[in-house]
Amino acid sequence: MTIRIAGIGTSLPAKVVTNHDLAQHMDTSDEWIRERSGIGERRVGGITSEMALEAATNAIEKAGVVPADIEFVLLATCTPDQIFPATSTQIARGLGIRCGSMDVNAACAGFAYGYAAAYGMMLSPGGPDRMLVIGADSLSNFVNWTDRGTAILFGDGAGAAVLERHEQGALLGQDFGVAGDLREILYCDHDDTIVMEGREVFKRAVRAVTQSVQNALEQAGLTAADIDVVLPHQANIRIIEAVCTRLAIPMEKTHNVLEHTGNTSAGSIPLAMAAAEEAGALQPGTIVVMTGFGAGMAWGSVVVRW
Ligand code: ACO
Numbered sequence: 224m225t226i227r228i229a230g231i232g233t234s235l236p237a238k239v240v241t242n243h244d245l246a247q248h249m250d251t252s253d254e255w256i257r258e259r260s261g262i263g264e265r266r267v268g269g270i271t272s273e274m275a276l277e278a279a280t281n282a283i284e285k286a287g288v289v290p291a292d293i294e295f296v297l298l299a300t301c302t303p304d305q306i307f308p309a310t311s312t313q314i315a316r317g318l319g320i321r322c323g324s325m326d327v328n329a330a331c332a333g334f335a336y337g338y339a340a341a342y343g344m345m346l347s348p349g350g351p352d353r354m355l356v357i358g359a360d361s362l363s364n365f366v367n368w369t370d371r372g373t374a375i376l377f378g379d380g381a382g383a384a385v386l387e388r389h390e391q392g393a394l395l396g397q398d399f400g401v402a403g404d405l406r407e408i409l410y411c412d413h414d415d416t417i418v419m420e421g422r423e424v425f426k427r428a429v430r431a432v433t434q435s436v437q438n439a440l441e442q443a444g445l446t447a448a449d450i451d452v453v454l455p456h457q458a459n460i461r462i463i464e465a466v467c468t469r470l471a472i473p474m475e476k477t478h479n480v481l482e483h484t485g486n487t488s489a490g491s492i493p494l495a496m497a498a499a500e501e502a503g504a505l506q507p508g509t510i511v512v513m514t515g516f517g518a519g520m521a522w523g524s525v526v527v528r529w
Pocket of ligand 1 (some may be wrong): 251252256260331332375419421458488516
């Protein structure tokens with residue numbers, strides 16, 4: 224018995240901020256932002272628990288189950304509603320269920336960490352039969368809207384997946400790492416805004432993600448040629464292109480939403496997953512790589528057979 228993803232759901236806040244909107248009050252342009260990041264617009268004004276709950280509700284419906292069937296809620300986020308209680312407890316509350324729940328913070332890599340943690344829990348003795356894994360972040364609340372180095376990149380969003388025991392689907396390989404000494408290149412203190420050395424994060428991200436995908440593939444006994452679908456963290460299209468070039472993976476195998484969402488942190492991998500599903504790319508047997516990186520610096524990759 225292994226684990227499959229039975230349903231995927233998403234949520235984005237209603238308010239759209241385009242590159243043109245940003246160019247009204249800072250020294251930037253639609254052309255520059257698109258060329259350097261691939262982003263055209265982002266959603267703002269989200270509340271993590273609200274987006275996470277909506278994504279979770281959609282995923283439960285898609286899976287053809289009811290909230291009472293969920294035995295554990297795992298929320299990957301770096302923007303919890305409060306310091307405590309854990310925001311996942313509010314998802315359980317919103318769903319009207321009593322079950323275990325926890326938040327996981329691995330910044331933008333959160334969904335990959337959450338997926339692997341859930342997989343391990345579900346296969347442990349007495350582990351849950353069905354879990355919600357959600358990635359949700361509302362970084363727009365922590366952006367300095369006068370800093371063109373960060374304001375152009377981030378947006379709010381959430382994606383959720385229902386994981387259930389099944390003979391279809393499997394986790395084939397995984398790789399996780401952090402470089403805690405790189406904390407200074409990307410961080411956000413309490414009651415403050417995001418501080419980032421963009422160029423440095425870019426370089427480190429390309430190296431870390433390339434190596435991490437290679438490590439996870441090696442564990443799975445696969446090569447890059449075996450990958451059908453890549454669901455990368457949606458930070459910058461040039462980072463995705465650089466990783467694909469290094470791994471000799473055609474860009475057509477990646478599924479991207481960042482043009483319309485910006486970097487939604489832990490929300491980005493499941494949002495890309497929903498886009499891949501919508502495109503019909505996720506069929507039983509499809510080999511999928513989810514890979515993310517972010518503040519920490521933390522990175523993580525999982526290789527999954529759908
Ligand atoms: N509009 C116009 N010009 C700009 C802007 C802007 N928004 N931002 C910077 N510039 C200028 C710079 O001042 C610089 O000008 P100069 O050459 O006269 O000095 C020039 O453009 C180039 O600046 P760079 O910083 O080198 O631009 P780069 O190509 O690196 O793009 C960017 C900047 C988009 C921030 C890129 O570095 C990036 O995406 N980095 C990765 C960030 C990332 O992924 N962060 C999220 C991590 S996930 C998490 O955990 C939250």
